[in-house]
Amino acid sequence: MxxxxxxxxxxxxxxxxxxxxxxxxxxxxxxxxxxxxxxxNIEDKATKSDVRFVLNWCELGDERIEKVNKSYTSGRSFTGDHFDAYSIKISNVTIDELEKQNNSTGQWYRCDSLPKILNDAVSFAGSWQHETPWFPTEKKIRTKDFYVYPWSIYCNGISPSGVQLIFINPKEKTVYYIDAEM
Incomplete structure (x- = not known):
């Protein structure tokens, strides 16, 4: 047994x-x-529904999206390093609307006068230009024509190591999004 x-x-x-x-x-x-x-890496495959979170995060609303001009989504490394960027054409936005918005999650900052940490984050975002030549250069972004909405900035010490930033050029009615981490 x-x-x-x-x-x-x-x-x-x-x-x-x-x-x-x-x-x-x-x-x-x-x-x-x-x-x-x-x-x-995936280029120019994003749809309106893939990018609507960008306009919802900054509380402009995804109903303004007309089309996704360009998109880039990198492969993910084992450690989470990645780079994603979008160029989104919107129907309308005014400078007054951006300057008045100051809510619990954040606010828009004019790119020619940024606080130190946001200034460093924009420099970090500008270092990825080689991946997306269609994305505005750091020099072009740092003008009175562009505004930035910082969704998140990750730092090692006091230097950014990851950012999620939303840029907008009201004259061109274009929103640019960058999500980079290294």
Missing amino acids: KEKIFKIIRQLLTIWGGISLLGLILIGGYLGYSMTLANK
Whole structure:
């Protein structure tokens, strides 16, 4: 009787071990695939619904989106490093509307007069120009024509290591979004 119980237990443990091994192989295969072959840069594939969060975050509202001019989504590294950027054409926005907005989550800042941390964040964002030549240069952004809405700025010490910034040029009715982390 004892031998029969041990034999059944051994068979159950063998089956459980096989299932566990198969699970580990499947998980390892999925992780390997998602970090290599499936981890690609995607350009100009974003739709209005993919970018509507940008205008909702800064409380302008996604109903203003006319079209996505350009988009870039990088592959993700294992550590989370990435770079995403969008250029969005909107129907309307006024400078008065931007300057009056000061809510619980943030406010718009004119790019020719920024606080220190936001100034550093804009410099960090400008360092990604090689990935998206269509994105305005840092020199062009730092004019009275552009406004920035800081959604988040991550720092190592006092230097930005990641940003989520929303830029707007009211004259061109264009919103630019950057999400970069390294």
